[in-house]
Amino acid sequence: MDKSVTILGIETSCDETSAAVMRDNVVLSNIVSSQYVHEQYGGVVPELASRAHQKLMIPVVREALQRSEVPQNEITAVAAAYGPGLMGSLLVGVNFGKTFAFGLGVPFIGVNHMEAHIYSNFIDEPRPNFPFLCLTVSGGHTQLVLVQDDFDYEIVGETRDDAAGEAFDKVAKMLGLGYPGGPRIDKLAKQGNPKAIDFPRSFLNEDRFGFSFSGIKTSVLYYLRDHHFQIAGKSSHDGIPLVPINEALMADICASFQASIVDVLVGKTIDAAKHFGVKDIAVAGGVSANSALRAGMTNAAMKENFRLFIPQIKYCTDNGAMIAEVGFRKFLRGSFSPFNVSAVANADLPVRSNEGRTL
Ligand code: KG4
Ligand code: ZN
Numbered sequence: 001m002d003k004s005v006t007i008l009g010i011e012t013s014c015d016e017t018s019a020a021v022m023r024d025n026v027v028l029s030n031i032v033s034s035q036y037v038h039e040q041y042g043g044v045v046p047e048l049a050s051r052a053h054q055k056l057m058i059p060v061v062r063e064a065l066q067r068s069e070v071p072q073n074e075i076t077a078v079a080a081a082y083g084p085g086l087m088g089s090l091l092v093g094v095n096f097g098k099t100f101a102f103g104l105g106v107p108f109i110g111v112n113h114m115e116a117h118i119y120s121n122f123i124d125e126p127r128p129n130f131p132f133l134c135l136t137v138s139g140g141h142t143q144l145v146l147v148q149d150d151f152d153y154e155i156v157g158e159t160r161d162d163a164a165g166e167a168f169d170k171v172a173k174m175l176g177l178g179y180p181g182g183p184r185i186d187k188l189a190k191q192g193n194p195k196a197i198d199f200p201r202s203f204l205n206e207d208r209f210g211f212s213f214s215g216i217k218t219s220v221l222y223y224l225r226d227h228h229f230q231i232a233g234k235s236s237h238d239g240i241p242l243v244p245i246n247e248a249l250m251a252d253i254c255a256s257f258q259a260s261i262v263d264v265l266v267g268k269t270i271d272a273a274k275h276f277g278v279k280d281i282a283v284a285g286g287v288s289a290n291s292a293l294r295a296g297m298t299n300a301a302m303k304e305n306f307r308l309f310i311p312q313i314k315y316c317t318d319n320g321a322m323i324a325e326v327g328f329r330k331f332l333r334g335s336f337s338p339f340n341v342s343a344v345a346n347a348d349l350p351v352r353s354n355e356g357r358t359l
Contacts, residue, residue: 006076011116015049016032021070033056079109080097080110083346108336111330128281128309133272143155155351157268159211167214167217171217183289297310
């Protein structure tokens with residue numbers, strides 16, 4: 001009898017519709033369809049996201065199955081992200097996942113999205129050793145998580161306002177760069193001088209491992225206002241023409257803003273890793289695709305003798321493979337979800353839970 005474990009992983013928490021097939025911890029396919037419908041609005045419109053997921057879900061799953069060359073009857077379990085995320089979007093993936101699992105007669109496994117980001121570091125070898133510290137930086141979250149063991153987490157630091165990715169997206173919008181902002185700032189910053197403008201670094205002395213990114217966003221806004229530069233593409237204010245930002249200055253603003261975010265992320269992560277005495281550091285979430293963060297973390301980890309883990313770019317931003325990775329591990333523990341599990345109330349990382357240890 002074939003003893004291999006084959007998981008279909010589904011991710012629909014925000015604006016990426018994704019499905020992946022994983023067999024015994026090897027990714028056979030990982031299809032990600034990004035929704036460009038949001039571009040014209042400068043950000044994700046939840047209702048449009050749900051509708052796009054609805055349209056893309058079946059074609060994306062079909063393609064993931066075709067590419068993997070796995071016939072449907074060889075799927076051992078279906079895993080889907082069940083929070084945190086946009087409710088309407090999550091419901092599409094969760095309901096498709098449950099229905100598909102039910103139809104195939106296999107278990108359904110609900111997966112926490114933040115947990116999946118952490119486990120994106122386990123898709124490829126080498127993998128971090130426990131305990132390790134994970135900096136999870138996405139569009140909705142910025143967390144420093146002490147991962148003591150499989151499915152055993154402690155959040156040691158979080159943002160008190162904007163998430164790092166949110167700051168990238170809001171500043172990009174302000175600069176008239178459109179959505180998604182993070183990758184656009186990253187690209188433009190490559191041509192700029194990170195020391196050109198001295199944007200503040202908020203280290204929050206009273207909250208050693210906490211973050212705050214709303215101040216930096218305001219600093220960029222004040223910088224643009226003080227210099228009468230165009231904000232959010234507007235070319236005049238109260239009838240007074242605003243100065244367009246030329247290419248070289250745009251690159252400098254992007255590089256300087258990015259450096260202020262990266263310095264804080266790297267500084268706090270290294271500080272926490274020393275404080276908690278771990279040897280391994282991992283980075284995850286959409287912002288871990290950022291080239292300056294990857295370079296900054298690599299240099300700092302090397303200097304301070306930590307082993308560093310950052311997923312391949314395709315596993316940093318939302319993807320089905322990371323959902324399948326957690327699904328695989330939960331399957332091995334017999335940790336399945338009932339078919340009436342909801343997409344509500346899974347917003348928090350299951351901190352120090354026994355999830356995955358039951359049965
Ligand atoms: O994890 P993710 O794909 O979705 C959420 O769970 O939120 O993260 C998306 C976030 C967005 O804010 C996006 O701007 C940011 O990740 N991001 C980046 C880069 N690629 C994606 N931020 C900075 N540099 C990048 N290269
Ligand atoms: Zn995410």
